[in-house]
Amino acid sequence: MAASAPVFPAAEVFRALASPKRLQILEWLRSPVEHFPPQRDGDLVDDGVCVIYIADKLGVAQPTATSHLQALARAGLVTSKRVGQWTFYKRDEEAIRAFTRRLRDEL
């Protein structure tokens, strides 16, 4: 028999969103070019934004930014892409859309 399923869309997504800093990151990532300087080894839009840019703009140390980004990734709201020594993070627009759509019906 199946384990009892969660009530609703994993509270994990809400936990990821329950942080001003993470909401700020998500907002910046909506239009990376407006918010971050050009990148050498990856396209801001296609590949995503590197951790250091986000850490700097957020005003936190790099490990803290990594932690926030990993939380967003676990929740499925962003994806990460390793390119050489860089890790680029970008929004997962499809997952975000699916989430808001499900909210509209089930919340």
Place this chain on the structure above:
Amino acid sequence: MAASAPVFPAAEVFRALASPKRLQILEWLRSPVEHFPPQRDGDLVDDGVCVIYIADKLGVAQPTATSHLQALARAGLVTSKRVGQWTFYKRDEEAIRAFTRRLRDEL
């Protein structure tokens, strides 16, 4: 000059939703008659559900249930109505709709 506004829909709403127990409450309150026994001094639908019913069904002590319900109320997701010695809680459907609509556009 204005104080810096929050990034987005108060993270407080997300914080309220970032709890399986509170999500469970919200779900039960969608159809109170299906989930709670009849009430003497207030209509389950029109007035809301009393704290004790929710505490019992949730499997927590009454003060814990009160705390969850107050969190939901602060987030604007439910409203409370004091009737005599009872406090009834019900969903604020309009506020919830406004929230999901805003999410769709701004998240």
Place this chain on the structure above:
DNA sequence: TAGAAATATAGTTAGCTAACTATACATCCG
């Protein structure tokens, strides 16, 4: 290959949260 650069992980600490019990407060009713 050695060092520099970007990120991840480990370890620590302060602060918040959820739970409980005890009790105060408010209201009903006999």
Place this chain on the structure above:
DNA sequence: CGGATGTATAGTTAGCTAACTATATTTCTA
């Protein structure tokens, strides 16, 4: 009025989270 009932508040504690520094890991480059 006085006890019972429903809810709220106070106070406590265990566990989680966000932040930091230090360091490990990975990769690039001179």
